[in-house]
Amino acid sequence: MKNQAIAAFILCLPLSLLANWLSFRGDSGNGIIDNDLSPSIGTDSKSAWKVELPGRGLSSPIVVGDRVYLTASSGPKQETLHVIAYDGKTGKTDWEKTFKATGRTVCHDKTCVAAPTMVSDGKVVVAQFSSNDVFCLDLEGNLKWLRGLTYDYPNAANGLGMSSSPVIANGVLVAQVENDAESFTAGLSLSNGTTLWKKDRPRGANWTSPTVLGKGKDQQVALQSMKGVAVIDPKTGKDQWIYEDGAATIPSSTVLGSTILVPSNGLTALQARGDGKSHTQLWRDNKLGPGTGSPSISGDKFYVINKANVLTCAEIKTGKIIWRMRLKGPVSSSPVSTKTHLFVFNEEGLGQVVQLGGEEGKTVRSIDLKETILCTPAVSKGALYVRSDSTLWKLSD
Amino acid sequence: MKITYALIALLTLGSTLLCDLPGQEKELIDALTKVGAKGTGNEKAVRAWPAVRKLDASSVPNLLKAMNEANDLGDNWIRSAISEILDRDNSGFPEKQILAYLKDDRNTGSSRRLAFDIILEHKPKLSHSLTPKFIDDREPTLRRLAVEKLLESARKAEKPGKSKALFEKVLSKGREVDQIKEAKEALEKAGQKIDVQTLMGFLVNWHTIGPFDNTGRQGFGVEYPPEKKIDLKASYEGKNEKAKWSAFTTPDPFGMLNVNLQYGEIKEVLAYAHTTFDSDSERPAQFRIGSKNAWKLWLNGELLFARDEYHRGGTRVDQFIIDGKLSKGTNEILVKVCQNEQTQPWTKQWEFCLRVTDPSGTALTSVKTGN
CATH class of the missing domain: 1.20.58 (Methane Monooxygenase Hydroxylase; Chain G, domain 1)
Known part of the structure; x- marks a missing residue:
């Protein structure tokens, strides 16, 4: 009965909403592609396009309705911050807003100020930058509010650059600003940007992104750090439960339902209990530790790419490894997956499409974009969007 | 500290301006210039924002002027308003007024740069002819x-x-x-x-003292004697032996003071470096420090900034730009530079470089021979 109600609700939703890709690694932050995506996508189809970008970036695109939203940074010191909306059908720029960074813009050469991915609730889009400037705009580009979190807290910065992508849960924007010096996570009102809470966090460089657990008013947010994972109430910032066995500071956790796959001691699967206040450890395997990218989910399996560019398929429930295969690396981005295929780009711009479902994985297609790709792709309406420092592509069949 | 006479003049100019503005423009500018830290003023700005849709390009010069009294956050609000207006209304682009605004260097650098960018977008040929004239501009x-x-x-x-x-x-x-x-x-x-040292104004003649204990990175927060009083003849209990001040001059073209040369490549230690800077007047200045180690910087006993971060990237010239004010006469500059426990090859460096400039980035040199 419950499933029927959910199905009826989904059928009532406009098609455009179903085709959204609202945050880093998709609506659920786990790389799942809800709609179909052909393994034959490429740059040659009639609906494919590519556009030159006004600045650098490794943030991922997001998709809301018919528009693709993206950030970039330009200028000698990357002090100019861009938020751009493209028409998903044509690649034409619908609007572009530029701002001036109020925080630090020094970064390692490999990354840049436009590193965090935007997030949307379907009504507004929010862009956070490595300078810890945060801008909330409506879908037409009207500024709703802005914050300068390093302007507010001048030691909130990382000499190598920041990259955590914000999330939205229960109407609260959760912005993770974790670093060696002044480390915190803040809950900002999505409606006006004011600080609802500010939570001191472990001091240490942290490039991971928060992940959202649950639906509706029961949403919680998992904050990962070198200390482990703190699951908080997004309305108050208060801890609901804590996992304290350490965790990685580059690849992020991946959530499916109440299960969280945490890059900790390899990979550790945690199950949030129904009371929302505690958890159980399901399994742990030190052979499943991800490299830079985060795990992706397809059906009852998950996929991780380790530092040696080996892609591993394993069962979510048990952690049992099903198969492993070597990809062409180096791979920094996270994969995204349909029920049948996994899509991932390496740093040299080679897109690799891996067929899933069998006893072993098999690369069935390669797409060479010939530019450095560090971002995780976004997927909407049968098209995949991916960007380099200078180009945004729409790949389609 | 940052308030200069020029800024006071601009504020006065801005206050006069607000009195003369028509209602909606005034309401909008009033709201956008009052956006403050930690989200204050955003709600009022959002409420005033619909006025943007009723303004046309003729409001752009007034919005630019309003940037003179806005902080960095208000600056971003106003540039968004200008962008919105110009995206919608290209009919009466107020070229003459924007050009005049750009040329008047009493206006803030940020607002003048925006004026230039507007001209660049709408009158690219004109902007190209303007560019060579910026060779002595105060706006970097x-x-x-x-x-x-x-x-x-x-x-x-x-x-x-x-x-x-x-x-x-x-x-x-x-x-x-x-x-x-x-x-x-x-x-x-x-x-x-x-001679880049002189050209860029690096401070190269120092006295250093150390090493003091920084086990577990705790020394960063410890107030060792040099923080209380500068006495170049004094000696104190150091980490391993008596710590004494000694002269240390760096030959590095970019003024890098390699503290390892004084005390060896040791870990979990810290040192202090002291120098003086003579100024012929009281003036605003920028203290441009680069370091991949944790550091603190004092000017005349006042802590200007402290950064507790180790080895996140390399040391860069002008990595941190800190506003301060030089006093007339001799100014005391003290730097605390810390080394942590990491043993990887890329964590060996224990160093910093420092130069003093005016707010436009022009090197200031000590008026006496010391530096």
């Missing part, structure tokens, strides 16, 4: 454009004499590290000796 981002033109000409110049003259002009006019480095390298390749 405008000056950079003019210096870049010089660099382009220097790179293309076929006659060595012409190229040399242009690179030399870049050295005298340039304020940005990358542009100065390029000119320096080109001239050195041609056999010329360049």
Whole structure:
């Protein structure tokens, strides 16, 4: 009965909403592609396009309705911050807003100020930058509010650059600003940007992104750090439960339902209990530790790419490894997956499409974009969007 | 500290302006210039925002003027408003007023740069003709454009004499590290000796004392005796032995003070470096420090900034730019530089570089011979 109600609700939703890709690694932050995506996508189809970008970036695109939203940074010191909306059908720029960074813009050469991915609730889009400037705009580009979190807290910065992508849960924007010096996570009102809470966090460089657990008013947010994972109430910032066995500071956790796959001691699967206040450890395997990218989910399996560019398929429930295969690396981005295929780009711009479902994985297609790709792709309406420092592509069949 | 007479004059100018504005413009500008830290003022700005849709391009000069009294956050609000208006209304682009605004260097650098960008977008030919005129501009981002033109000409110049003259002009006019480095390298390749230390105003003559204990990175927060009083004849209990002040001059062209040379490549330690800077007047200044170690910087006993971070990237010239005010006469500068416990090869460095400039990036030199 419950499933029927959910199905009826989904059928009532406009098609455009179903085709959204609202945050880093998709609506659920786990790389799942809800709609179909052909393994034959490429740059040659009639609906494919590519556009030159006004600045650098490794943030991922997001998709809301018919528009693709993206950030970039330009200028000698990357002090100019861009938020751009493209028409998903044509690649034409619908609007572009530029701002001036109020925080630090020094970064390692490999990354840049436009590193965090935007997030949307379907009504507004929010862009956070490595300078810890945060801008909330409506879908037409009207500024709703802005914050300068390093302007507010001048030691909130990382000499190598920041990259955590914000999330939205229960109407609260959760912005993770974790670093060696002044480390915190803040809950900002999505409606006006004011600080609802500010939570001191472990001091240490942290490039991971928060992940959202649950639906509706029961949403919680998992904050990962070198200390482990703190699951908080997004309305108050208060801890609901804590996992304290350490965790990685580059690849992020991946959530499916109440299960969280945490890059900790390899990979550790945690199950949030129904009371929302505690958890159980399901399994742990030190052979499943991800490299830079985060795990992706397809059906009852998950996929991780380790530092040696080996892609591993394993069962979510048990952690049992099903198969492993070597990809062409180096791979920094996270994969995204349909029920049948996994899509991932390496740093040299080679897109690799891996067929899933069998006893072993098999690369069935390669797409060479010939530019450095560090971002995780976004997927909407049968098209995949991916960007380099200078180009945004729409790949389609 | 940051408030200068010029700024006070601008604030006065701004207050006069607000009195003369029509209702909606005034309401909007009032709201956008009052946006403050930690989200304050955003709600009022959002409420006033619909006025943007009722304004046309003729409001742009007033919005630019309002940037003179806005902080960095209000600056972003106003530039968003201007962008919105100009995206919608291209009919009466107020070229003359925007140009006049750009040329008036009593306006803030940020707002003048925006005025230039507007001209660049709407009248690109005009903007190109303006660029060389920024060669002595107080706004570093405008000056950079003019210096870049010089660099382009220097790179293309076929006659060595012409190229040399242009690179030399870049050295005298340039304020940005990358542009100065390029000119320096080109001239050195041609056999010329360049004194970058003096050109960029690096402080190179120091007295240092250490090592003091920084086990577990705890020393960063410990107030060792040099923080309480500078006495170059005093000695104190150090980490391993008595710590004494000793003179230390760096020959590095970019003023890098390699503390390892004084105390060896040791870990979990800290040292202090002291120098003086003589100024012939009280004046605003920028203290431009680079360090990949944790550090603190004091000017005349006042802590200007502290950064507790180790080995996140390399040391860069002008990595941190801190506003301060030089007093007339001798100014005491103290730097605390810390080394942590990491043992990887890329964590060996224990170093910093420091220079003093005016707010436009022009090097200031100590008026006496000390530095």
